[in-house]
Amino acid sequence: MSTAIDTRDTPTAGALTPVLRSEATKLRTVRSTVWTLVATVVATVGIGTLLSLARVSRWDQLSLRERLSIDPTAISLRGVFLAQLAIGVLGVLVISAEYTTGMIRTTLTAVPHRRMLLFAKAGVFTVVAFVVSTIAAFIAFFAGQSVLAGKNADVALSDPGVLRAVLGAGVYLTLIGLLGLALATLLRRTAGAIATLFGLVLVLPALVDALPSPWNTDVGKLLPINAGRAMFTVRPNSNLLSPGGGLVALLVTVGVVFVLAVVAIERRDA
Amino acid sequence: MIEARGLTKRYPTALAVDDLTFTVQPGLVTGFLGPNGAGKSTTMRLVLGLDRPTAGSVTVGGRRFADHRYPMYEVGALLDAGAIHPGRKAREHLWGLAQSNRIPRTRVDEVLGIVGLDDVAGRRIGTFSLGMRQRLGIAAALLGDPQVLMFDEPVNGLDPEGIVWIRTLFRALANEGRTVFVSSHLMSEMSLTADHVIVIGRGRLIADAPMRELLVRGAASVSVRSPDAARFMPLLVDAGGRVEPGRDGSLTVTDLTSEVIGALAARHGVVLHELTTQSASLEETFFELTNDSVDFHGEVATTRSMP
Numbered sequence: 001m002s003t004a005i006d007t008r009d010t011p012t013a014g015a016l017t018p019v020l021r022s023e024a025t026k027l028r029t030v031r032s033t034v035w036t037l038v039a040t041v042v043a044t045v046g047i048g049t050l051l052s053l054a055r056v057s058r059w060d061q062l063s064l065r066e067r068l069s070i071d072p073t074a075i076s077l078r079g080v081f082l083a084q085l086a087i088g089v090l091g092v093l094v095i096s097a098e099y100t101t102g103m104i105r106t107t108l109t110a111v112p113h114r115r116m117l118l119f120a121k122a123g124v125f126t127v128v129a130f131v132v133s134t135i136a137a138f139i140a141f142f143a144g145q146s147v148l149a150g151k152n153a154d155v156a157l158s159d160p161g162v163l164r165a166v167l168g169a170g171v172y173l174t175l176i177g178l179l180g181l182a183l184a185t186l187l188r189r190t191a192g193a194i195a196t197l198f199g200l201v202l203v204l205p206a207l208v209d210a211l212p213s214p215w216n217t218d219v220g221k222l223l224p225i226n227a228g229r230a231m232f233t234v235r236p237n238s239n240l241l242s243p244g245g246g247l248v249a250l251l252v253t254v255g256v257v258f259v260l261a262v263v264a265i266e267r268r269d270a
Numbered sequence: 271m272i273e274a275r276g277l278t279k280r281y282p283t284a285l286a287v288d289d290l291t292f293t294v295q296p297g298l299v300t301g302f303l304g305p306n307g308a309g310k311s312t313t314m315r316l317v318l319g320l321d322r323p324t325a326g327s328v329t330v331g332g333r334r335f336a337d338h339r340y341p342m343y344e345v346g347a348l349l350d351a352g353a354i355h356p357g358r359k360a361r362e363h364l365w366g367l368a369q370s371n372r373i374p375r376t377r378v379d380e381v382l383g384i385v386g387l388d389d390v391a392g393r394r395i396g397t398f399s400l401g402m403r404q405r406l407g408i409a410a411a412l413l414g415d416p417q418v419l420m421f422d423e424p425v426n427g428l429d430p431e432g433i434v435w436i437r438t439l440f441r442a443l444a445n446e447g448r449t450v451f452v453s454s455h456l457m458s459e460m461s462l463t464a465d466h467v468i469v470i471g472r473g474r475l476i477a478d479a480p481m482r483e484l485l486v487r488g489a490a491s492v493s494v495r496s497p498d499a500a501r502f503m504p505l506l507v508d509a510g511g512r513v514e515p516g517r518d519g520s521l522t523v524t525d526l527t528s529e530v531i532g533a534l535a536a537r538h539g540v541v542l543h544e545l546t547t548q549s550a551s552l553e554e555t556f557f558e559l560t561n562d563s564v565d566f567h568g569e570v571a572t573t574r575s576m577p
Contacts, residue, residue, distance in 0.1 A: 015339055018340075018371065018372050019370050021369040021370075022366050022368075023366075026355075026366040029359065029362040029363075029366065030355060030357045030358060031357055032357070097355060101352075101355050102352060102353030103353055104353075105318075105320055105349060105353045106353050106354060106367070106407075106410065107367075108319070108320055109318050109320070109341065109345070109347050109349075110342055110367045110371060112318075112319050112335055112336040112338070113336065269321040270321070
């Protein structure tokens with residue numbers, strides 16, 4: 001059966017394909033994948049719709065200034081704040097489940113090229129997370145706008161910056177998941193990685209906020225959650241980076257942790 | 271073939287493997303013996319590149335494990351049957367592993383058949399008994415039809431039927447010319463399975479010899495029961511044996527093998543009711559070996575240099 005296969009070659013980029021297939025099968029065949037992805041969609045769509053409904057129900061009591069200041073796109077995408085918990089957990093589990101079950105040792109006897117293994121895991125996760133998150137963001141956007149349309153407060157996908165914001169929500173969720181995956185590779189523990197991820201995303205902003213001005217906003221802008229807000233907000237906000245700046249800040253954060261993860265997985269005993 | 275040269279692994283708190291040099295030959299079942307904590311598992315992890323050696327090297331099929339593009343065709347290993355995601359179904363688990371090495375799907379069902387798990391292939395691994403997990407781990411090791419197979423304490427958790435099955439499997443794999451490397455902390459188990467043994471203690475090589483040699487060396491006591499015990503005793507002593515009569519009329523003979531005693535009885539027409547190599551003495555040999563490593567190390571080395 002092995003006659004057609006050259007097992008003598010040293011690992012090359014071409015060898016990534018079978019590892020991607022293997023990791024896709026592994027991701028598909030654990031139940032936590034389905035649950036976290038369902039939770040991602042439900043949170044994104046559900047919260048966006050609820051917040052839009054709340055806005056509409058209070059619409060007649062709002063002042064003109066309040067009505068003008070709302071960002072209908074951002075309101076409908078607000079569920080991302082909850083959904084990032086679900087997709088972050090999935091990113092963590094992609095690798096932490098290997099360590100906590102010991103499966104990593106079986107995996108590495110099939111794929112000893114560790115960097116390739118990590119890239120394959122990250123690659124498969126990125127595709128799945130981006131597709132699901134982006135679909136969730138679009139559903140949330142359209143659901144939210146259809147609610148807001150009741151008070152003529154909706155925007156169209158073709159309005160300036162709107163499509164970018166909806167896509168930005170999908171990209172943000174994907175990158176938070178990747179950050180979880182990289183942290184879990186470093187920490188090799190599910191609970192520790194989840195705690196660290198949400199410490200970075202949710203707790204750190206509260207701490208930075210306590211810094212004296214202008215440090216609080218200057219540093220705060222760079223944090224993942226504010227970089228994300230810059231990506232899925234349409235109305236300009238002086239406390240946030242530009243959408244492109246937000247993307248770069250988040251990519252740098254994820255990139256740095258990912259590089260550390262590559263170094264760790266290559267150097268440590270498994 | 272597995273070749274270790276000066277293999278050493280030092281952890282911050284302990285020297286787990288200390289300058290091990292050995293070769294595991296194809297066509298044989300090689301037992302890897304040592305008490306718990308002797309460094310057997312660490313050595314196997316070093317072979318698979320899971321741990322990085324502090325010094326020395328180990329190759330499988332002539333190259334480092336990590337340098338094989340599709341290692342499952344080269345080496346099949348079962349280190350820990352529990353090292354598995356319990357949420358996956360057995361067939362899915364094997365299919366995920368198979369895909370990483372371009373192993374065809376049909377092979378997954380083949381190995382499930384070989385280990386007798388076809389009926390439960392659709393069940394989640396979390397519901398499996400330890401014995402079933404062992405079988406699943408062996409199925410995974412066989413996926414690539416590899417020339418080298420390595421098992422860490424594979425008998426643990428198997429029922430008697432499973433133990434017989436696994437011995438037969440090892441024998442069949444070795445007879446096909448494969449390298450079969452099996453660790454155990456039980457000398458008696460190995461005496462039934464292995465052709466050759468490598469014994470380590472505290473990370474150091476203690477013995478590397480054919481099983482037969484260790485059995486002769488270790489089986490210092492043979493229990494003999496005979497209605498002609500009184501006549502047989504002087505014959506045994508003349509043949510160079512030391513004989514201790516037991517209270518129940520049996521004789522405990524040392525320094526003679528059961529083969530020699532049996533031949534002696536036949537030659538002199540002595541009726542034997544029992545001729546048993548004391549299996550407990552195997553464990554004692556092993557105990558002696560691993561406790562008294564320096565002495566035996568020299569002895570075995572001498573034995574091996576003889577033609």
